Amino acid sequence: MDISNDTLLDLHHRMVRIRLFEEEAGKLQESGKVPGALHLYVGEEAVAAGVMSHLSAEDQITSTHRGHGHLVAKGGDLRKMYAELYGRSTGYCKGKGGSMHISDLDLGMLGANGIVGAGPPIAIGAAFSNKYRGTDRVTICFFGDGASNEGTFHEAANMAALFKLPVVFVCENNGFGEFTSQARHQAIKDVADRAAGYGMPGIITDGMDVLAVYEAAGEAIARARRGAGPSLLECKTYRFFDHVGVRGMGVVYREDAEVLEWRKRDPITLFESRLEEMGLLTTEAAAQVRERILFEIREAIAFAEASPFPAEGALMEDIYTVRGAAR
């Protein structure tokens, strides 16, 4: 695997940035400062970081209801993200979308989505456009094990393979569709098995090992970029926090022991010990990385809190596109 020291440290930085963004967001929600439901990405950082490391702003992604990590890894503006969580007019959606609708077209982030399985058709639309226009852009479609049961996923997978579209379906299989364990929502355990049914390769990788994701995603993306068509990359991962928020809604659906077992494979801890062994990171340097990111986060939260709510008159703005005014 060809990977520079700079890239290794960048992977680490992206994961820590996601972790800290989410931990702070969780605290804000639990303290009542941030309204609405937040689906936090803690535990799954290796997937977003390992995939996004191969993308430029020209490449696109579609995200899920658990989408903060994707945008943070793609270089999202933390100020606009927190402002959106706070419902402020300086946010990504001018404070009217909230956590599950953040998008950033300049960064190729085509949107988080509150609807499970809504991303795949959007992703193949973008991929079709990229192919039609003769670009070498790639679209990544993030989705979960739950979404793989939705008709939208199957239709999109079929068309992607049929038209040989430059899209990579990245399944973040965290073992649960909301509060329902995978064993109770599908008769299979490997979503990658479904790829063969559409005529594309499907592979599985360890979603807690950022280098395993990096290597596999790199090949899937390169394949799509050179016109060889779509593929499905299933990353076995786990959400450390509850489906919603940190401690969640008190729904009993998984054992604490299971969470503890997965936490032993914390992707950031695993990677940090590897970087330390390689002499690329020290405990002090890791603390400095955290401190720098926390400084950025505190500044972003202050920005959000100082920002105004949307004006009442703005309620109907950005709902419909006026004919001829579309970009």
Added chain:
Amino acid sequence: MARGPIGIIANPASGKDIRRLVAHASVFDNQEKVNIIRRTVLGAVAAGCDEFLYLHDGHALVLNAIDGLDADATFTEVETPGTASALDSERAAARMREAGAAVIVTLGGDGTNRAVARGWEDAPLVAISTGTNNVFPRMVEGTVAGAAAGLVASGKLALADAARQCKLVRVEVEGERDDLALIDAVLLDEPFVGARAIWTTRVLRTMVLTRADPAAVGMSAVGGLLHTLTDADDGGLVVQVGPGGGTVVAPIAPGLFEPVPIAEVRSLAWGERVEVAGPGILALDGERERRLLRGQRAWLRVERSGPWVVDVARTMRLAACRGLFRFEAGGVDDAN
């Protein structure tokens, strides 16, 4: 007459790695593994075995297979740590040995069988290939593989008649626990385990092979296209990858022929140790497994102390010769 139960170890993770992207390996879906287990059980029951032990994997392959299956047999789960990793296969094999299993049927690739051998080094095996580019397990129909296992488990055929003991590579790592490989142990100039499978030649350094098979795919083929060595032959083969001795073009993954520069090829006598040193990764049976730190040494040697592998075709020919499936008119009911 009964010798013991049949153990079933099916690896739900085999046949799904990165070689589907970087090469042209086939996808082995788990439903097919479930079907193979069903056929194996039915074959074994027909051959006279009615007692099974199994590894309960996270995908419940065996439970799915026996759900509603019309087979007059008992199935007992063996205790494993439930890590959803190779460790489960290793521990399950050890438990099956303790429980007196006569033979283990494995579904997986070289890596799966290596895990089983780590738990029970000279295990009697019927190895069914459901992996990527396998040298150790065979592509064999589950029905017949099950029948062969059943003949051994029921004591109708002696293991020594049905099976032969395989070679292995003993891997000693300085300051750490020993390891083994069934087909190949390879030092890679590579700092990371990453996506595990070997699919690039640039990082290959030293390989020690128990079998060098020109009709295989993977590291065994690299050696095999230089100097053929079967499992029946004595000793092993060492290949030093590097400049100086020309190039061999070999299939290192399905559909992926690549040039490999060869510095040296030589035979390895029984027990002769090959020293390698880090930094690097030791790939065992095709998977990046053990990391060697800078200066850390490891020693590789070939021994004949591996699993006893049932030759399914030979076993069934023996069964035919001895009339083990043949009954006088009206005698079938009595046979079971």
